[in-house]
Amino acid sequence: MPELPEVEVVRRGLARGVVGRTVDAVEATGARSIRRHADADEFGGAVVGRTVRRVDRRGKYLLLRLDDDSVLVAHLRMSGQLILTADATRPRARHTHVVLTFTDGGQLRFVDPRTFGELFVSATRSRDGAVVELASLGPEPLDRATTPAVLAARLTPRRTRLKSALLDQRTIAGIGNIYGDEIAFRAGLRHDHRTDSLTPAEVARLHAAMVEVLDAAVRCGGSSLADGQYVDVDGRAGTYQHEHAVFARAGEPCLRCGRTIERVRFAGRSTHFCPGCQH
DNA sequence: CGCATATCCTGACTGC
DNA sequence: TGCAGTCAGGATATGC
Numbered sequence: 001m002p003e004l005p006e007v008e009v010v011r012r013g014l015a016r017g018v019v020g021r022t023v024d025a026v027e028a029t030g031a032r033s034i035r036r037h038a039d040a041d042e043f044g045g046a047v048v049g050r051t052v053r054r055v056d057r058r059g060k061y062l063l064l065r066l067d068d069d070s071v072l073v074a075h076l077r078m079s080g081q082l083i084l085t086a087d088a089t090r091p092r093a094r095h096t097h098v099v100l101t102f103t104d105g106g107q108l109r110f111v112d113p114r115t116f117g118e119l120f121v122s123a124t125r126s127r128d129g130a131v132v133e134l135a136s137l138g139p140e141p142l143d144r145a146t147t148p149a150v151l152a153a154r155l156t157p158r159r160t161r162l163k164s165a166l167l168d169q170r171t172i173a174g175i176g177n178i179y180g181d182e183i184a185f186r187a188g189l190r191h192d193h194r195t196d197s198l199t200p201a202e203v204a205r206l207h208a209a210m211v212e213v214l215d216a217a218v219r220c221g222g223s224s225l226a227d228g229q230y231v232d233v234d235g236r237a238g239t240y241q242h243e244h245a246v247f248a249r250a251g252e253p254c255l256r257c258g259r260t261i262e263r264v265r266f267a268g269r270s271t272h273f274c275p276g277c278q279h
Numbered sequence: 280c281g282c283a284t285a286t287c288c289t290g291a292c293t294g295c
Numbered sequence: 296t297g298c299a300g301t302c303a304g305g306a307t308a309t310g311c
Contacts, residue, residue, distance in 0.1 A: 002304065032288085060305080077305050079289075095289080114288045116305065160281060169306080176304055225304070227291065268283070270303085 004174030005217035013233030030097025059173030080117030163191035
């Protein structure tokens with residue numbers, strides 16, 4: 001479900017909601033959600049008593065930096081949600097697998113029907129705050145340091161297709177199926193455009209499209225699709241789905257040229273594009 | 280190396 | 296209304 005924009009919106013909610021708060025108790029009833037840990041006690045032992053210092057994001061991962069320099073890492077995968085509630089007595093949603101209760105009585109709940117998501121504590125204390133488990137992630141799309149030249153250096157040496165490269169988190173971190181399609185459309189490039197044939201002008205368009213699409217999506221609070229899975233920490237849906245040019249618009253006219261948006265299976269994922277605007 | 284496929288799960292939706 | 300089949304925002308392992 002969530003890609004960079006959705007994860008960034010959740011990060012902002014957590015930054016407002018949990019920084020400075022101290023974990024009083026942890027209930028980890030879903031073993032799969034903490035699968036990198038031996039058991040619930042071991043996971044709880046790493047979190048209880050800790051105060052959240054700040055919340056960062058790396059690609060689609062959330063990093064809750066704790067006061068012992070460890071990091072509580074969260075990935076929502078397809079169906080995960082992190083929900084804040086001030087009232088611990090409020091009924092828990094079905095598939096609530098991990099609950100952190102703060103000393104003030106509020107809670108952070110991890111809800112995840114498909115159980116693909118996970119929470120783990122990384123003991124990493126590297127100087128720059130990097131999490132060793134996430135070392136293979138590519139650069140951040142919205143970092144100023146991620147210039148068109150950086151993007152070109154990561155794309156053009158590879159002999160693959162544009163969408164495969166965009167979905168590969170080692171190329172660039174945070175882009176998933178929705179934004180891969182939207183970025184390719186805005187750049188005027190087909191999903192199956194070969195990365196090794198991208199010209200500097202095409203990479204420049206791709207870079208601009210990437211920044212514009214992701215920025216706009218963050219400003220809209222992310223994309224919430226028909227199943228209503230994605231919501232922020234307060235349970236609110238995003239609105240960027242109304243701005244989608246191609247994703248989930250198969251059979252509808254392209255808003256730019258009027259041709260019919262197509263949907264194909266590519267790289268194992270549903271892929272949407274305009275046959276008139278993308279080459 | 281690149282690519283397709285299967286896998287981990289539950290739930291929503293489609294068509295009979 | 297019930298039920299089988301299909302599909303889903305991600306990441307990873309495997310085999311060609």
